[in-house]
Amino acid sequence: MSTGLTTLLVLGAVSWVFKSAGPLSLGGDRELPPLIERLALLLPVPLLAAMVATSTVISDRAFAIDARLVGLAVAAVALWRKAPFVVVVILAAVATALTRLAA
Amino acid sequence: MAQPSNHRTDDGRSAIIRQAVSISLAVVPFALAFGVACNAAGLSVLEAMGFSTLVFGGSAQFAAVTVLGDGGGAPAAILAGALLNMRSMAFGVAMAPALKGPIWWRALVSQLMIDESTAVGTAQSTRANQRFGYLAGGVGVFLLWNAGTFVGATVIDDAGDLITDWGFDATIPATFLALLWPRLSDTTTRVIAVVGAAIAIISAPLLPPGIPIIAAAAAVIIAKPWTLTSSSSSNTPSSSSDMPSEQP
Numbered sequence: 001m002s003t004g005l006t007t008l009l010v011l012g013a014v015s016w017v018f019k020s021a022g023p024l025s026l027g028g029d030r031e032l033p034p035l036i037e038r039l040a041l042l043l044p045v046p047l048l049a050a051m052v053a054t055s056t057v058i059s060d061r062a063f064a065i066d067a068r069l070v071g072l073a074v075a076a077v078a079l080w081r082k083a084p085f086v087v088v089v090i091l092a093a094v095a096t097a098l099t100r101l102a103a
Numbered sequence: 104m105a106q107p108s109n110h111r112t113d114d115g116r117s118a119i120i121r122q123a124v125s126i127s128l129a130v131v132p133f134a135l136a137f138g139v140a141c142n143a144a145g146l147s148v149l150e151a152m153g154f155s156t157l158v159f160g161g162s163a164q165f166a167a168v169t170v171l172g173d174g175g176g177a178p179a180a181i182l183a184g185a186l187l188n189m190r191s192m193a194f195g196v197a198m199a200p201a202l203k204g205p206i207w208w209r210a211l212v213s214q215l216m217i218d219e220s221t222a223v224g225t226a227q228s229t230r231a232n233q234r235f236g237y238l239a240g241g242v243g244v245f246l247l248w249n250a251g252t253f254v255g256a257t258v259i260d261d262a263g264d265l266i267t268d269w270g271f272d273a274t275i276p277a278t279f280l281a282l283l284w285p286r287l288s289d290t291t292t293r294v295i296a297v298v299g300a301a302i303a304i305i306s307a308p309l310l311p312p313g314i315p316i317i318a319a320a321a322a323v324i325i326a327k328p329w330t331l332t333s334s335s336s337s338n339t340p341s342s343s344s345d346m347p348s349e350q351p
Binding site: 008026092 | 122125146147150154171176184189190191192195198199206209221278280282283286292296297299301304312320321326329
């Protein structure tokens with residue numbers, strides 16, 4: 001078996017175990033423990049915030065300020081002005097591309 | 104659990120579909136780049152597709168293929184990818200209440216447990232819409248991610264320039280911010296968001312990729328989730344009418 005095939009099969013299996021752990025152990029018909037209920041509601045906030053942060057100012061495991069930050073700032077203003085989802089995303093891309101063009 | 108009634112189910116659903124389509128389109132440039140990376144690492148098109156269907160986690164796939172391309176062995180590539188996909192355990196806890204059903208169904212749809220499907224799912228206000236959002240986001244990204252991988256592995260030469268020249272790399276944080284935005288309705292959640300982002304940024308140079316996002320989850324202790332009397336706003340997902348996509 002090639003190295004690539006071994007990697008994708010084992011990594012696929014490991015990833016599925018991670019992905020399914022919550023739904024398989026907690027997703028049955030019984031009521032969830034209150035702590036799990038509350039964690040389920042709270043966890044998306046720091047997870048999403050962390051994903052926003054790392055996809056904006058981290059490059060190759062190092063802090064990096066670049067045009068992405070301009071795109072995110074424009075997205076934040078668009079969200080504050082209640083722009084539709086698609087417009088927010090397009091404005092972020094356009095602002096980032098224009099910043100790179102100007103730089 | 105009592106479910107908030109939703110008298111505008113259809114309206115809610117079309118807004119969810121718009122979110123799912125938008126987030127699915129946002130991953131296409133990265134899927135192209137992944138296909139190109141597979142090519143560069145000497146993997147076959149079939150292996151590239153195997154990663155995108157069986158591993159199905161963008162950053163984990165990139166990490167594993169990068170290790171292989173650098174001459175690393177399977178154990179190192181598996182470890183790098185596994186560390187990155189470990190965060191899907193936290194996503195699984197967040198989505199579990201909305202993913203009730205037969206065990207085979209839960210086992211099957213868990214394959215879609217990625218950042219984007221969790222983001223669209225948890226952004227909705229009712230369990231039914233959370234499930235719908237998870238499936239719409241997950242299936243949409245799965246299809247376009249695999250289509251993009253195929254095109255990247257067979258046609259495109261260099262997707263890296265495509266991504267930066269058109270600002271596609273900024274669409275990912277913008278998408279996550281748009282999904283986070285309606286949740287920042289009270290001081291507690293805003294503090295949790297800021298602390299979570301700070302933990303991720305500070306730990307990114309110190310920890311293996313993917314782990315900073317797990318570390319950021321620790322920010323939930325600010326809301327003291329072990330007590331049942333914390334602020335009501337963090338106990339109730341924000342109304343779907345707060346979603347930017349539902350604005351006229």
